[in-house]
Amino acid sequence: MNDKFDQDRYMKLRNKMIENNENVVDNIYLDTRAVPTISAGVALIERGEDKRWHVNADRVAKLANMLNLTKEENKILNTSLNKQESLLNKYQPKPTEYSNFKSLLSSELGKEAAQIFGTIKLTKHNGAYTYDVYTQSESTIKISLTRQQSMEMYAQIAPEYERRLDNAVLKKVNCPKEALSEEQRAALYSMTYHGRIEKAKKVADAIGDYWRGEISEIALHSRMKQTIGANSNFSGRKKSELQYLELIKQRPEKHSMEKSDTNLAELNLSPVGKLQALIQGFKHDQDGTFTAKALADNADVVANFRDELRETLKQNQAQEVAQNTPQVQEERKYGGRSFG
Numbered sequence: 001m002n003d004k005f006d007q008d009r010y011m012k013l014r015n016k017m018i019e020n021n022e023n024v025v026d027n028i029y030l031d032t033r034a035v036p037t038i039s040a041g042v043a044l045i046e047r048g049e050d051k052r053w054h055v056n057a058d059r060v061a062k063l064a065n066m067l068n069l070t071k072e073e074n075k076i077l078n079t080s081l082n083k084q085e086s087l088l089n090k091y092q093p094k095p096t097e098y099s100n101f102k103s104l105l106s107s108e109l110g111k112e113a114a115q116i117f118g119t120i121k122l123t124k125h126n127g128a129y130t131y132d133v134y135t136q137s138e139s140t141i142k143i144s145l146t147r148q149q150s151m152e153m154y155a156q157i158a159p160e161y162e163r164r165l166d167n168a169v170l171k172k173v174n175c176p177k178e179a180l181s182e183e184q185r186a187a188l189y190s191m192t193y194h195g196r197i198e199k200a201k202k203v204a205d206a207i208g209d210y211w212r213g214e215i216s217e218i219a220l221h222s223r224m225k226q227t228i229g230a231n232s233n234f235s236g237r238k239k240s241e242l243q244y245l246e247l248i249k250q251r252p253e254k255h256s257m258e259k260s261d262t263n264l265a266e267l268n269l270s271p272v273g274k275l276q277a278l279i280q281g282f283k284h285d286q287d288g289t290f291t292a293k294a295l296a297d298n299a300d301v302v303a304n305f306r307d308e309l310r311e312t313l314k315q316n317q318a319q320e321v322a323q324n325t326p327q328v329q330e331e332r333k334y335g336g337r338s339f340g
Helices: 007-021 057-067 071-091 108-117 147-170 182-193 197-211 217-228 235-245 271-283 289-297 299-333
Strands: 025-030 036-039 045-047 053-055 121-125 128-132
Touching: 007 182, 007 235, 025 147, 036 147, 045 071, 053 071, 057 071, 057 147, 071 108, 147 182, 147 197, 182 197, 182 235, 197 217, 217 235
Parallel strands: none
Antiparallel strands: 025 036, 025 128, 045 053, 121 128
16 A cells, blocks of 8 residues: 555545444434434444543534524524533433434433423434424424535534544554554544444554554454454444454564564454464465464464373374274174074
8 A cells, every 4th residue: 555644545545434434414303312412323422531421512603603593593403402411410311222213202311301302203314314403493493404404513523532642542552653544543543433432442552563564464453353343333334333443554574564464362352363364364365374373383282182182082083992892792703694
């Protein structure tokens, strides 16, 4: 890949990933935690480091300014968001608690939220349902953006997450910016944008280790795959992030790998991860070099396996002899003849 980071290309990849993974909605809706949200997943209430929910006043002000809300409309919006903040702190909903069809509408939190926002309308946007508020004719205020305004709203908050990616992720694990391909940074941005800071740090840590020549490419791919995970929650988003992460940047010659890609002792992985790393190496072994090297680097493992195999064969042979002895004795008794 090109050594120079292409900022324009990165921005296009980043925005494409967010648009693909987020259902861009041009009105306020309650997400799977009942958090008031707008545009491409722009939360108007966020959970702070103190584990409590807080209205993001800056985002609300940007939204009000974009829509030219009157003083009275602005008061209604801020009052409702402050009340919903209290509800979120009261119920502390889990990330996907209201992802099932109509589950929020029948919950206690949903019933109390309806007293704040009025009618909560389950609406389909681009194939996905959202719990829309302030969209009905009887709503105290109506909030509606054009698609251009929605993307402008997202663009205004994107720098926040770029700073979080740099300061709360990359700097924390010593992963230099130049270690990332445009695709990898876009994937880490997506993880940061969706609040998965700890996982982003683990992935960035692996990329940093690879960049400095401390782990092999096989180990890098295995660590990234293990960290991303494969559970059913947001599986599409995780799959696209992993695809981007696997497009690694070629590291400088001074950081070339000195350690063996085949020595399992050098791979900081779980037993399953080590097995996956070996399997990947065997799959891509074109001329038998990897296989020969893997056997040499793990001679003690191979020797133990051979010893266990010999012992197993010896035990199997002993069992066969024991099982066949009565038959041999019986044949001798009758002169070795068979009776048909």
